[in-house]
Amino acid sequence: MTSFDVLVVAGTHGNELNASWLLDQWERQPDLVDTAGLSCRRVIGNPQARAAGTRYLDRDLNRSFQPDLLAGDGQEVELRRARELVQDHGPAGFNPCRVALDLHSTTAGMGSSLVVYGRRPADLALAGGVQRLLGLPVYLHESDAAQTGFLVERWPCGLVIEVGPVPQAVLDSRVVIQTQLALEACLQVISESRSGLGLQPKSLVVHRHLRSLDLPRDEHGQPSALLHPLRQGTDWRPLQGGAPLMRRPDGSVIDVPDDAENLMPVFINEAAYAEKRIALSLTQREVWPVLPNWIAALEKLMEG
Amino acid sequence: MTSFDVLVVAGTHGNELNASWLLDQWERQPDLVDTAGLSCRRVIGNPQARAAGTRYLDRDLNRSFQPDLLAGDGQEVELRRARELVQDHGPAGFNPCRVALDLHSTTAGMGSSLVVYGRRPADLALAGGVQRLLGLPVYLHESDAAQTGFLVERWPCGLVIEVGPVPQAVLDSRVVIQTQLALEACLQVISESRSGLGLQPKSLVVHRHLRSLDLPRDEHGQPSALLHPLRQGTDWRPLQGGAPLMRRPDGSVIDVPDDAENLMPVFINEAAYAEKRIALSLTQREVWPVLPNWIAALEKLMEG
Numbered sequence: 001m002t003s004f005d006v007l008v009v010a011g012t013h014g015n016e017l018n019a020s021w022l023l024d025q026w027e028r029q030p031d032l033v034d035t036a037g038l039s040c041r042r043v044i045g046n047p048q049a050r051a052a053g054t055r056y057l058d059r060d061l062n063r064s065f066q067p068d069l070l071a072g073d074g075q076e077v078e079l080r081r082a083r084e085l086v087q088d089h090g091p092a093g094f095n096p097c098r099v100a101l102d103l104h105s106t107t108a109g110m111g112s113s114l115v116v117y118g119r120r121p122a123d124l125a126l127a128g129g130v131q132r133l134l135g136l137p138v139y140l141h142e143s144d145a146a147q148t149g150f151l152v153e154r155w156p157c158g159l160v161i162e163v164g165p166v167p168q169a170v171l172d173s174r175v176v177i178q179t180q181l182a183l184e185a186c187l188q189v190i191s192e193s194r195s196g197l198g199l200q201p202k203s204l205v206v207h208r209h210l211r212s213l214d215l216p217r218d219e220h221g222q223p224s225a226l227l228h229p230l231r232q233g234t235d236w237r238p239l240q241g242g243a244p245l246m247r248r249p250d251g252s253v254i255d256v257p258d259d260a261e262n263l264m265p266v267f268i269n270e271a272a273y274a275e276k277r278i279a280l281s282l283t284q285r286e287v288w289p290v291l292p293n294w295i296a297a298l299e300k301l302m303e304g
Numbered sequence: 305m306t307s308f309d310v311l312v313v314a315g316t317h318g319n320e321l322n323a324s325w326l327l328d329q330w331e332r333q334p335d336l337v338d339t340a341g342l343s344c345r346r347v348i349g350n351p352q353a354r355a356a357g358t359r360y361l362d363r364d365l366n367r368s369f370q371p372d373l374l375a376g377d378g379q380e381v382e383l384r385r386a387r388e389l390v391q392d393h394g395p396a397g398f399n400p401c402r403v404a405l406d407l408h409s410t411t412a413g414m415g416s417s418l419v420v421y422g423r424r425p426a427d428l429a430l431a432g433g434v435q436r437l438l439g440l441p442v443y444l445h446e447s448d449a450a451q452t453g454f455l456v457e458r459w460p461c462g463l464v465i466e467v468g469p470v471p472q473a474v475l476d477s478r479v480v481i482q483t484q485l486a487l488e489a490c491l492q493v494i495s496e497s498r499s500g501l502g503l504q505p506k507s508l509v510v511h512r513h514l515r516s517l518d519l520p521r522d523e524h525g526q527p528s529a530l531l532h533p534l535r536q537g538t539d540w541r542p543l544q545g546g547a548p549l550m551r552r553p554d555g556s557v558i559d560v561p562d563d564a565e566n567l568m569p570v571f572i573n574e575a576a577y578a579e580k581r582i583a584l585s586l587t588q589r590e591v592w593p594v595l596p597n598w599i600a601a602l603e604k605l606m607e608g
Contacts (some may be wrong), residue, residue, distance in 0.1 A: 024526065025553035032553055054358075107471040167411040167471030169575040173530040173551045222328065226477040247477045249329035249336055271473040 005038040005302070006190060007089045007097035007158075008183065012062050012104065012151060013272065014049025015168040018175040019103030019161075022183075034184050036191035041089055041097055045151070048077055053169060055272055062102070066149040086154050098301055099126070100158035101186055102151050103179055105166050107271040109233035112178045113137045115160035116206075117150050121297035122157035124204060128290050129189030132201040136182065137236055139266055139283065140206040147276075157301055161186070165233070168271055193295060194302040200290045207236070207264050207283035214277040215246065216254065225254055227269055227279055238262045238285075308345040309606070310494060311393045311401035311462075312487065316366050316408065316455060317576065318353025319472040322479040323407030323465075326487075338488050340495035345393060345401055349455065352381055357473060359576055366406070370453040390458050402605055403430070404462035405490055406455050407483055409470050411575040413537035416482045417441045419464035420510075421454050425601035426461035428508060432594050433493030436505040440486065441540055443570055443587065444510040451580075461605055465490070469537070472575055497599060498606040504594045511540070511568050511587035518581040519550065520558070529558055531573055531583055542566045542589075 010019035023042045026032045033040075044050060046061045058076035065082050072079075089097045099122075104115075114136050116123045127138045139162070141147070152158030161182045166175045192198045215223040228244035239245075241261035246254035263282040267273060314323035327346045330336045337344075348354060350365045362380035369386050376383075393401045403426075408419075418440050420427045431442045443466075445451070456462030465486045470479045496502045519527040532548035543549075545565035550558035567586040571577060 021527070021530075022553070028522075029554065107474055165471075167469075167474075167575050169472060169578065170411055170573055171527060171530050171578070172533075172536060172573065174533045174536065176530065176553070177533070218332075223325070223475060226325075226475050226480065229476075229478045229481070232476060232478065249326070249480070250333065269474055269476065271471050274473065274475070 002095050004041040004089075004095060004097045005099065005194075006035075006040045006187065007100045007155065008040050008042050008103070009045045009085075009100060009151065010042075010103045011047065011050045012045030012102055013055045013060075014046050014051070015053055015055050016105040017050075017169060017171050018105055018163070018166060019179050020044055020050060021171055022103075022176050022179055033180060034187070036184075036188045038187055038191050040187070041095060043085070043089065045085070045102070046078065046081060048081075055168070062151055063147065063149045065151050065154050069149065070154075082151075085151070090154055091156055098156065099190055100152045100155035101183060102158065102160045103183065104160050104162045105175055105179075106162055106164035106267060107167055108235055108267045108269060109165040110162065110235040110266060111137075112161070112163045112182050113139055113266075114182075115139045115141055115162055117153050117159075118142050120157065121291070121294040122301050123159055124290075125193065125198065125200065125294035125298040126157060126159060126186060126189055128200045128204045128294065129192070129198060130182070130185045131204060132199060133185045133188065134182065138204065138206045140208045142209060144209060144212075157298060159186075190298070190302060193298040196299060198295045198299065200295050202290060204288045204290050206286050206288060207266060208286055210263065210282045210284055212278040212281045213260075215279045224248065228253060231265070231268060231280075233268070235266050235268050236264055238264055306399050308393075308399060308401045309342040309403065310339075310344045310491065311404045311459065312344050312346050312407070313349045313389075313404060313455065314346075314407045315351065315354045316349030316406055317359045317364075318350050318355070319357055319359050320409040321354075321473060321475050322409055322467070322470060323483050324348055324354060325475055326407075326480050326483055337484060338491070340488075340491045342491050342495050344491070345399060347389070347393065349389070349406070350382065350385060352385075359472070366455050367451065367453045369455050369458050373453065374458075386455075389455070394458055395460055402460065403494055404456045404459035405487060406462065406464045407487065408464050408466045409479055409483075410466055410468035410571060411471055412539055412571045412573060413469040414466065414539040414570060415441075416465070416467045416486050417443055417570075418486070419443045419445055419466055421457050421463075422446050424461065425595070425598040426605050427463055428594075429497065429502065429504065429598035429602040430461060430463060430490060430493055432504045432508045432598065433496070433502060434486070434489045435508060436503060437489045437492065438486065442508065442510045444512045446513060448513060448516075461602060463490075494602070494606060497602040500603060502599045502603065504599050506594060508592045508594055510590050510592060511570060512590055514567065514586045514588055516582040516585045517564075519583045528552065532557060535569070535572060535584075537572070539570050539572050540568055542568055543586075
C-alpha cells in the first residue's frame with residue numbers, strides 16, 4: 001500500500017484521447033509534468049472504452065459514481081470499473097489518493113475550464129488558486145438531478161479539467177499543451193496549500209449551472225432544428241434576448257427565449273451530450289467572495 | 305423500375321451526421337433542395353453504422369467498392385451493403401442512376417471541397433462546372449494503392465462533396481448549409497449539361513494527391529509526436545521547408561522535410577484517418593486546361 005497526494009485520471013471517456021496520450025508520454029518521461037513535489041498516481045479511467053475508441057461501453061463512467069450504484073450489484077463494465085477505481089485509489093482504498101483530477105476534452109469551443117461539482121470548500125480553494133494563476137473559467141455543476149455520479153465526487157477534493165474544442169478521436173497538440181498547463185497549475189496550487197503558502201484571489205468567478213436546453217424534435221425524436229451558426233463557439237458569452245438560437249432546415253430561426261437573456265451558455269454542441277438531449281447548458285455568472293475556510297479545508301486535507 | 309438522374313448518398317460513414325440530417329429534412333420537405341429539374345434518388349449509405357453512431361461496423365464502406373470485392377462472397381456488413389447499393393442504384397441496377405454524389409464531412413479545417421477519383425472526363429466536367437460557380441478546391445485522388453474502392457467509382461460519373469471542419473457525431477448548421485450549397489451547385493451543373501448549356505471555366509485547378517504522411521510512432525505503434533499546432537487548420541496552404549510539422553511531448557519540433565516544400569497538405573488530422581496512419585496527405589497544385597471532351601462526356605451521359 002502506497003498513498004499518493006493526487007490521482008490524475010485521463011480517458012474517463014475513451015474517445016477523449018489527448019489527456020490519455022499525455023499520461024502515456026508522462027509515463028515514459030517521468031519529468032515531463034512538473035508535479036510541484038507532489039506524488040501523483042496516473043490512471044486511465046476507462047481503458048476498455050479507450051481500446052474500443054468509444055466514450056463508454058455500457059454506460060457513461062463519469063455518471064457511475066453514485067454511492068448506491070457503487071454499493072449495488074450492477075455488472076456493467078463501467079460500474080465495475082468505478083468500484084475498482086474507488087477501491088484502488090479512493091481515500092480508503094489500497095493506494096489512497098487525497099485529490100482527484102479528471103482530465104476531459106469537449107467538442108465545444110470553450111477553451112480550457114474547470115468543472116466543480118457542488119460547493120465543497122477544498123474544491124473551491126483549488127479552483128480559486130487556479131483561476132488566480134491562469135484565469136480559467138469555472139463551471140459550477142450542481143442541482144441537476146439528471147446528471148449525477150461524477151468521479152471526482154468520491155474523493156475529498158477534486159475537479160475536472162475540460163479542454164476544447166477538439167473532435168472526439170483526434171489528437172491535437174494544442175489540447176495536450178493546454179491540458180498539461182491546467183494540470184500543472186492544479187498541482188502547484190495543491191502543493192502550495194500543503195506548505196501553507198496557498199494564495200487565493202479576492203473573489204472567485206463561477207458560472208453556476210441552471211439548466212440545459214435541447215433541440216426541438218419531431219415525432220420520431222429527431223432534431224427538427226439545429227443550433228444557429230451564430231451560436232457555435234460562443235460559450236461563456238451572454239445570450240441576448242431575441243438573438244438567433246436555432247435554425248430550421250428552411251432557414252427560419254428560433255430566437256433566444258426571454259428567460260435565457262444574459263445567461264452564459266456552455267457545452268454548446270458537445271458531441272457526447274446529444275444522447276443526453278443537451279444542446280447547451282445555461283449558467284449564471286456570479287462573483288463570490290473567497291472565504292477563509294476554503295483554503296483551510298485544502299490545507300487540512302494535504303496535511304501530514 | 306424507375307431510373308434517376310442522380311443518386312445522392314449521405315451517411316456512407318455513419319458518424320458523419322450532417323448530410324444524413326439534410327436528406328432526412330429533404331424527405332420531409334421535397335422542395336427543400338433545388339434539384340434544377342433533375343430526378344434525385346436519396347439514400348443513406350450505411351444505415352446500420354448510422355444507427356450505431358460509428359464510421360462503419362466491419363470495414364470502411366467507402367473502401368468496399370472494388371470490383372473483385374463486389375463479385376466475391378465476403379459477408380461483412382459493408383460488402384453486402386456495397387453490393388446492394390450497386391444492385392439497387394448502379395447504372396445497371398433496378399433503379400439506375402447516372403451520376404452519384406456522395407456527401408461527406410471531415411474533422412479537418414478544409415472548408416468545402418470536391419474529391420474526384422481519377423481523371424474521367426465527365427467527373428472533371430462536373431468538378432469544373434462547380435469550381436466555376438463556387439470556386440471550391442478539387443482534390444484529385446489517384447495512384448494510391450492503399451486507398452481504393454470508393455463508392456462513386458462504380459457510377460459513370462460521380463464525386464464526393466467534403467465539408468469541414470466538424471467533429472464526428474456533431475450536427476452543425478454551418479456544415480448542413482455548406483453541404484446543401486455544394487450539392488445544389490453540382491445539380492445545377494449536371495442539369496445544364498443535359499440542356500447543352502454547361503459552362504466550363506478556362507482552366508481547372510486541381511490538388512493532385514501524391515502521398516500521405518503518418519506521425520512518428522514508438523515501438524508499440526503509438527504516436528510519439530503529434531502534428532504541430534501551427535499546422536492545424538492549414539489545409540490547402542503550401543508547406544514551407546523547415547517550418548514546424550510535428551511536436552514531441554517535450555516541445556521539440558520535427559520540421560517539414562525538404563521534399564514536401566511547396567506541397568499543399570489536405571485532410572490534416574482527419575479523425576478517421578488515424579487508423580489508416582494518415583496524419584495528412586500531400587498534394588501538388590496544378591492548373592489544367594479544360595478540354596472539350598470533358599463536357600461532351602457529361603452531356604452524353606445525361607442525354608435522353
